[in-house]
Amino acid sequence: MIRVDNLVKEFGPRRAVDGVSFSVEPGTVLGFLGPNGAGKTTTIRMIAGFLKPTQGQILVNNINMLQDPIMAQRQVGYMPERTPLYDEMTVEAFLRFVAALRGYQGSERQGRVDQVLRSCFLEPVRHQVIETLSKGYRQRTCLAQAILHDPSVLLLDEPTEGLDPNQKKVVRDMIIEMGKKKVIMISTHVLEEVEAICSRVIIISRGRVVADNPPAELTRDGTRLEEFFRRITTTEDTNAGGL
């Protein structure tokens, strides 16, 4: 589970995240939506233990991310925005490196690597240098490192950004399958993705939660999710960026 209480992050005088609270139970695919600059990535970075909040609490499987980040991060698989990877390594060498940091050794380490290479359809490029990968393979390599240790919490920042429709389907199917048992939190601004795979939606605007419902509830009165999103985020902030 993830539990976030009154999360605040200030960058100098700017308050990027302003009192965000929510909790998510296993078996949930949570869509984390908001206009550009609303604080999505900052919030996810704090939950992943990369950024320290100015104030607030983060619990991952009841482990406090601020007091014990190392133990808490072991519960989490994280796919950062823009898929940063060590470009000079091969896909397999990179995943072996991640597996070693996740504490696996010897044959178990190789077993884990082989398993994610299969489940993320990376076998054809296992010996290829990451720098030379297509966008789709690169995205899946980053997803592979996130799920390698079978974490119960997955944080995916724009996991299907830049993929073609076929590749999107592959990644979405994987997320739906994994979301049956895990907590999966997806930051996105692709609304069709939310409707396709999320069981719950949180919309933030100007660093605050402005909606928290299952997607079907948001659109119950016949409003399309896109309209609802536009209405709620532009009422909050008329200067907010578009979709």
Add this chain to the structure above:
Amino acid sequence: MSRVYRPVPVILAREWSAYFNSPIAYVFLVIFLVLAGFFTFGVTRLYESGQADLRPFFFWHPWLYLILVPAVTMRLWAEEQRSGTVELLLTLSVKPSQAILAKFFAAWLFLGLALALTFPMVLTAYYLGEPDGGVIFSGYLGSFLLAGAYVSVGLFASAITRNQVISFVVGVFVGLFLLLAGFPPVTELMSRWAPVWLVDGVASFSFMHHYDMLQRGLISLGDLTYFAGVMVVMLTATHAALTQRMGRT
């Protein structure tokens, strides 16, 4: 099977292979060995000195390291910040201090390899006469410690920017300060107006004074502590710079 978490050797091995998977390692080793040989035999003329010792060889190391070490270290954090992999690394249950130590030791050991490859110099000294083995040992120890100090400076310069060129220039500049603070032309210039204690104080911050002692075969706890101190201070500064830049404080 229970899991074993040892991030320092794992990251160290990755950094080490990153050196050898790119031209950096080979270009560095060749240039270091060629320049060391050229200066030793071509400029300080080891053969013609009439002495079987390696002082003409070690004399050049502070200057070679000044330019070459920042070239090895400039990538270490600047590139992680530019490409965003720092976000990946520091969310894989790795403490910043562990990542810093791993990168530091990877670069320092690489410099150690470069130094080990200068062994033909030792053979030359033994060919020319009967050198003092103790002095040669302490010369190598001094050079290795000096390399470690330069690496720690370079690592700090790499942590404060995402631009490798800036990292290189800052590394050279800080290294040059630590070098020249004890260089005779500078100390002589200072002694014209500054009191002796101040000249000595500034000079004692310098690599040169401590390096010189070791080149003379004098291994003292004070000099060893100095080099260890420089490394600890620079690594602590690296940690502070990195966590501050990452918004982790």
